[in-house]
Structures are given as C-alpha cells and as structure tokens.
Amino acid sequence: METKQTIGALGALAHEIRLTVFRMLVQHGPAGLPAGIIAERLGLPPSSLTFHLQQLQRAGLLTQRRLSRQLIYAADFAAMNGLVAFLTENCCGLDQACGPTCNPADSFATGDPDEAPTYAPAGK
Numbered sequence: 001m002e003t004k005q006t007i008g009a010l011g012a013l014a015h016e017i018r019l020t021v022f023r024m025l026v027q028h029g030p031a032g033l034p035a036g037i038i039a040e041r042l043g044l045p046p047s048s049l050t051f052h053l054q055q056l057q058r059a060g061l062l063t064q065r066r067l068s069r070q071l072i073y074a075a076d077f078a079a080m081n082g083l084v085a086f087l088t089e090n091c092c093g094l095d096q097a098c099g100p101t102c103n104p105a106d107s108f109a110t111g112d113p114d115e116a117p118t119y120a121p122a123g124k
Contacts, residue, residue, distance in 0.1 A: 001079070001082035001083055001085065001086040003086075005059075005060060005082075006083060006086045006087070008058070008059045008060070009059045009060065009061055009079065009083050010083075011059070012055045012056050012058070012059035012061060013056075013059075013061070015052070015055075017042065017044070017048075017052050018052045018055055018056055020042065021038060021042070021049075021052055021053065021056065022056060022061060022062075022075060024038065024041070024042075025038075025062065025073060025074055025075040026075045026077075026080065028074070029074075029075075030074055030077070031072075031074065032063070032065075032072045032073050032074025032075070033072065033073060033074075034067075034070040034071065034072055034073075035049060035050070035053065035070070035071045035072075035073060036070065038053075038073065053073055057073075060076060060079045061075065061076055061079050061080065061083075062074065062075060062076055063075075063076050
C-alpha cells in the first residue's frame with residue numbers, strides 16, 4: 001500500500017461510526033452484511049450509513065455487491081492486510097516479518113459456530 005492510500009484509509013477509519021462499521025464487517029468475514037442490517041444494528045438512518053459506507057469504499061476498505069435489491073458490504077481483507085503491512089513494515093527492524101495478517105478463509109473454514117456473531121458497538 002502506498003502512502004497516499006494509507007492516509008486515505010486511516011482518514012476513513014478516523015471516525016467512530018466508520019471504525020465501528022469496518023470492525024463489524026471484519027467480524028462477519030467475506031460474506032459481509034446488507035446495508036439495512038448494518039443500519040439497524042447501529043441505529044443509524046440509511047442515508048447517514050450510506051455516507052459512511054461510501055467513505056470507507058472510496059478509501060478502498062470495503063467491497064460492495066448487489067444481491068437482488070440489497071447492497072451487501074464486506075471488508076476488503078487484502079486492503080486491510082496492506083494497511084497493517086504498511087504500518088508494520090519496519091517493525092522489528094528491516095527484513096523481519098513480524099506483522100500480522102488476516103485470512104478470513106482460515107477462520108471461517110475451521111468450523112466456527114454456524115450463527116454469525118452478534119455485534120454490539122463499543123460504548124453502547
């Protein structure tokens with residue numbers, strides 16, 4: 001990830017609602033969540049949520065797909081890993097790989113519970 005992309009991603013995440021949405025989507029893995037469910041869980045009007053989702057999407061942190069009449073949003077794990085890699089690039093000195101990466105396929109393939117975890121935003 002380049003410096004400008006990193007600044008954009010960090011800027012998008014530097015808002016409580018957007019950070020909460022992103023963390024919720026990370027928790028739900030590649031399947032993501034419909035926008036209506038996200039709005040309901042956060043108690044946000046759909047128009048407000050749309051604004052925040054667009055900011056995250058412009059920063060390259062979300063993917064969006066249409067399923068019938070619903071828009072499904074998911075975290076872009078490659079972008080998230082790129083951001084973490086950029087931030088930890090010089091961790092432990094050069095040429096040492098100590099930065100974490102996330103592969104949702106691993107955790108979702110290991111037989112975790114069938115039900116999606118419930119989500120409660122921090123501080124609520």
